[in-house]
Amino acid sequence: MSAILLGWNPQRWNWADYDEWVAQVRRHGTRRDTWSVGRHVNIAAGSDAWLLLQGKNRGLIGRAIVRSEPYKGRHYSDPEKTANYVEIDWLSLLPIPDRIPPVVLNAEAPGVRWDHVYGSGKSVPVESEAAVHALWERFGPQHEARDPSELPPGLFPEGAVRTIVVNRYERDPRARAACVERWGLACVACGLDFASVYGELGKGFIHVHHLTPVSQLGPDYQVDPIADLRPLCPNCHAMVHTQDPPIPPDELAARIRASRTSVGPRRTVPNRTSPSTCPDCGRPGVPIMYGEPGPEMIAAAEEGRIAIGGCVIYDGRPTWTCSQGHDWRVDESART
Numbered sequence: 057m058s059a060i061l062l063g064w065n066p067q068r069w070n071w072a073d074y075d076e077w078v079a080q081v082r083r084h085g086t087r088r089d090t091w092s093v094g095r096h097v098n099i100a101a102g103s104d105a106w107l108l109l110q111g112k113n114r115g116l117i118g119r120a121i122v123r124s125e126p127y128k129g130r131h132y133s134d135p136e137k138t139a140n141y142v143e144i145d146w147l148s149l150l151p152i153p154d155r156i157p158p159v160v161l162n163a164e165a166p167g168v169r170w171d172h173v174y175g176s177g178k179s180v181p182v183e184s185e186a187a188v189h190a191l192w193e194r195f196g197p198q199h200e201a202r203d204p205s206e207l208p209p210g211l212f213p214e215g216a217v218r219t220i221v222v223n224r225y226e227r228d229p230r231a232r233a234a235c236v237e238r239w240g241l242a243c244v245a246c247g248l249d250f251a252s253v254y255g256e257l258g259k260g261f262i263h264v265h266h267l268t269p270v271s272q273l274g275p276d277y278q279v280d281p282i283a284d285l286r287p288l289c290p291n292c293h294a295m296v297h298t299q300d301p302p303i304p305p306d307e308l309a310a311r312i313r314a315s316r317t318s319v320g321p322r323r324t325v326p327n328r329t330s331p332s333t334c335p336d337c338g339r340p341g342v343p344i345m346y347g348e349p350g351p352e353m354i355a356a357a358e359e360g361r362i363a364i365g366g367c368v369i370y371d372g373r374p375t376w377t378c379s380q381g382h383d384w385r386v387d388e389s390a391r392t
């Protein structure tokens with residue numbers, strides 16, 4: 057397998073309906089195109105082709121497969137000249153704000169001289185091909201998580217059902233791990249912990265939500281998994297994305313609390329799934345359980361779902377605690 061780089065400089069080539077192409081490629085999986093490859097003639101059909109956005113906002117932005125040998129055609133900007141072209145099939149294109157910036161490219165595939173690519177058709181060093189694939193897999197196309205929010209039709213008004221586009225930071229396994237390490241595996245909005253409901257099956261399952269829309273991030277943005285990411289269950293994740301920009305998770309948590317205290321049937325929700333955030337440090341809390349701990353309680357405490365409060369039960373005892381050891385009391389009487 058071989059691979060080439062294609063260049064696109066928006067200052068020199070106005071691809072006015074680029075966003076349309078992004079959407080079509082996403083919908084249909086592919087779209088045929090023709091791209092110039094400058095003077096390069098040694099390009100094999102079947103090669104990978106990577107589109108590099110040039111000019112002031114550089115970054116990797118598209119993936120294609122070359123479908124033809126290079127052929128001569130009239131130059132795209134100067135009818136007096138000829139240029140070499142190849143037929144390509146786009147396989148994925150990123151919206152411009154989601155391009156993978158040079159800082160990531162240089163770190164993940166240092167064998168490619170990303171800053172020295174100007175024309176099209178230059179080949180990717182063989183030893184770097186795998187690294188380019190890997191970085192595209194990690195930072196590239198947004199994957200749509202259809203499962204969590206595609207609700208059965210008929211239950212909700214038209215338009216209420218939407219697809220969450222999970223951005224690349226939400227998919228990045230390292231960022232995800234750091235987020236979960238810090239914030240835990242329970243949903244920060246509703247408190248749902250998959251392992252406690254689904255047992256073994258739910259272990260380790262949680263969505264990770266990126267607080268800032270990708271379109272608002274600068275080109276050299278680096279994710280801070282602790283400041284920028286929060287664990288959310290798929291329901292809460294779908295709910296925060298019903299608005300653009302998304303609803304902040306603490307605001308959603310407040311809405312859940314408000315509706316739980318006011319809506320009748322919700323009173324059956326057990327206390328342990330009610331959310332509570334530490335009033336001192338804002339970290340998510342776990343309920344404190346009092347009484348002689350049985351095996352179930354000990355297991356729950358070991359998994360960090362509850363804290364054991366001991367056998368002394370007194371009025372005004374704290375009902376929640378956070379990972380920093382702050383204790384507080386939430387009046388549960390309104391809920392039960």
Ligand SMILES: [Zn+2]
Nearest residue numbers: 243246289292
């Ligand atoms: Zn939730």
Ligand SMILES: [Zn+2]
Nearest residue numbers: 264265266293
């Ligand atoms: Zn999200």
Ligand SMILES: [Zn+2]
Nearest residue numbers: 334337378382
């Ligand atoms: Zn705290």
